[in-house]
Structure formats: C-alpha cells, structure tokens
Amino acid sequence: MEAALSSLRLRVLKGFLFVLCLGACRTQAALAAGSLLHQQAPEIVRLDLNHKKLDLNSYRGKLVLLNFWATWCAPCQLEMPHFVAWQSRYSPRGLQVIGISMDDDPALVRELCGKLRVNYPVAMGDETIGEAYGGILGLPVTYLIDANGEIRAEYRGEKDLNTIERRMKMLLPRR
Amino acid sequence: MAVLAMLFLVHPRIPAQFSGSPAPPESAFSIPKANLLQPDELNRLLQAGSGDKPLVLQVGSHVLFAESHIQGSEYAGAGSQPAGLDQLQQRVASLSRKTFIVLYCGCCPWNRCPNIGPAFRRLEDLGFTHVKVLYIADNFGADWVSKGFPVERGR
Numbered sequence A: 001m002e003a004a005l006s007s008l009r010l011r012v013l014k015g016f017l018f019v020l021c022l023g024a025c026r027t028q029a030a031l032a033a034g035s036l037l038h039q040q041a042p043e044i045v046r047l048d049l050n051h052k053k054l055d056l057n058s059y060r061g062k063l064v065l066l067n068f069w070a071t072w073c074a075p076c077q078l079e080m081p082h083f084v085a086w087q088s089r090y091s092p093r094g095l096q097v098i099g100i101s102m103d104d105d106p107a108l109v110r111e112l113c114g115k116l117r118v119n120y121p122v123a124m125g126d127e128t129i130g131e132a133y134g135g136i137l138g139l140p141v142t143y144l145i146d147a148n149g150e151i152r153a154e155y156r157g158e159k160d161l162n163t164i165e166r167r168m169k170m171l172l173p174r175r
Numbered sequence B: 001m002a003v004l005a006m007l008f009l010v011h012p013r014i015p016a017q018f019s020g021s022p023a024p025p026e027s028a029f030s031i032p033k034a035n036l037l038q039p040d041e042l043n044r045l046l047q048a049g050s051g052d053k054p055l056v057l058q059v060g061s062h063v064l065f066a067e068s069h070i071q072g073s074e075y076a077g078a079g080s081q082p083a084g085l086d087q088l089q090q091r092v093a094s095l096s097r098k099t100f101i102v103l104y105c106g107c108c109p110w111n112r113c114p115n116i117g118p119a120f121r122r123l124e125d126l127g128f129t130h131v132k133v134l135y136i137a138d139n140f141g142a143d144w145v146s147k148g149f150p151v152e153r154g155r
Helices: A002-033 A074-093 A106-115 A127-132 A161-171 B002-010 B039-047 B062-067 B082-092 B116-125
Strands: A045-047 A053-055 A063-069 A095-101 A122-124 A141-145 A151-156 B055-058 B101-104 B131-134
Touching: A045 A122, A063 A074, A063 A161, A074 A095, A074 A161, A095 A106, A106 A122, A127 B062, A141 A161, A151 A161, B039 B131, B082 B116, B101 B116, B116 B131
Parallel strands: A063 A095, A095 A122, B055 B101, B101 B131
Antiparallel strands: A045 A053, A063 A141, A141 A151
C-alpha cells in the first residue's frame, strides 16, 4: 500500500513537471517562432505621438504596412524614408503605413519623426504588443496586413525594400 | 538539439573584423575577438552547476528586455545613450574590477548594434578586467530565444 502510494505520488509529480515544462517550452516556442503569417493581425489600440487614437481595426479596407522600429536601430532609419515616400505615393491606392516604436523615450521618437518628416501615425510600443506579435526581439520587423486584417507578409530584420514594395503593390486594394 | 550544438561548436560564428584601420570605438567590431562569447558558451556557463558565474547585463532596449531576456540577467541602460552609460556605471560602481561581467544587446545585427561597443568601452575605461560580450549575429530572438536557451520576461 505504502509502495503504491509512493509510486502514485511520483507519477503525479512527473506529470506536474511535464506540464510545467510544456508550458515553459510553449512560451519560448511562441516567442521564438513568432510567425503570424495568414493569421488575423493582433489588435493595436493606442494613442499616437499626436495624441490621436490609433486603432488598427479602423484601417480595415486598406492595406496596412505595420513597421516596428526604434530610434537606435540603424536599418530602421534606412527604411523609414522609403515608407514616407510609399505613404505619399500609394495612399490613393489604399495603403496606410503605421509605425510602432519600441523605444523607451517618446521624446527621441518625436524628434526623429520630425527630422524624417514622417507622414503616417506612429505610436509607442511595449512588451505587450511585442508579445502579441510573436516576439519583437530584434528590429526592424514589418508586416503587410490586407484589407481583411489578415497578415499576408512578414519581414524580420533588414530586408530588400524592392521585394517589400513589389509584394505591397500586389496586395493594394485599388489598382 | 545536440546535433545543432555540435555544429555550432565545429563552426563557431566569429565575426569578420575590419581589416586595416581600427573600427571606431562605438562599433561592435571594436571589441577584441578574445572578449567575445558565443551564445552556446554562455548558456553552458550559466547552466553549469559550479564555476565562476558571470553577472549578465543587457545594455540595449528596455522594451525588448521586458519582452524577453536571458534568465538572471539585469537591465543596465542603453549603451548608445549617455544616460544609459551612466546607469551601467552606477550598476557596477561597487563591484570589484575583477568581477566576471557579460554584456549583451541583440537589438540589431552585430554590425549595426549601437549599444554594445560603447558599453564595453565604458567598463574597460572603468578598469574592469574580466568583461566578455555575447556575440549576437542577428538579434536576441534568432540567436538566443530560438535556440531554446533559458529566458524570462519582465523589467
């Protein structure tokens, strides 16, 4: 009886450890894998740098280029002037660029956005948004979100801008 | 996993250093090769039951740190900003100059990281003699998290 109880206790303990381990692995896997391709874009509702409400869902019907960036990220700063130009050129065809800064200090973000003449809404991000988007653990990260809110392309790290632009043009809601 | 670890050991990814003129002090390339630590090496050190355990300090983005960081590591300020370097200096002020310290960032690819070079230089200027820098080729997600090394979240 004593031996059976002891064996049961051991099995319960093993099961508990297994579940604990599985949970930890899942968290890590979610952060590591992180791809949200062909899934609905996680909700983002924030105030932008101009204190206006930025609600990702309100851009349904448009193609959203969602860019995670930071002022200390050199590749991000190479991309941003292109995003500014694309916002001007392709907005009549249904493009909306949105920036999410992963900086700590909004003052630095405002300063750089002014310098780069950023013409699209930018909001401050945090770990909650980062985790929702599968782990923003290196920058830049850019998503193309179609008119129905589905993530159609994901670019992690410094990527060829011509490739992004070609894909973006294919997904624009108005030709 | 073991096979991947073996491959990593056989082909360690050591960055190509600039040849000719020395790299500017703010560049990650200015850090001597002897001071670099590969992710699997650091993981082994941290997992080892005994031995000299380093103080691991993240010197990049606080937001990225809050999302995920090396288990047991501390945030010590962004090395690219004067306020960040001051925070790092304050953190190590009371430590022996022989303390084993590992710095890491992982915000961007190694050749683009603005934080790690200045942070390393600051500790060197303060007289620390046992400082290693975690070599992160692409970013923290790709080079640490996705390899399954232990992480935790929070500020």
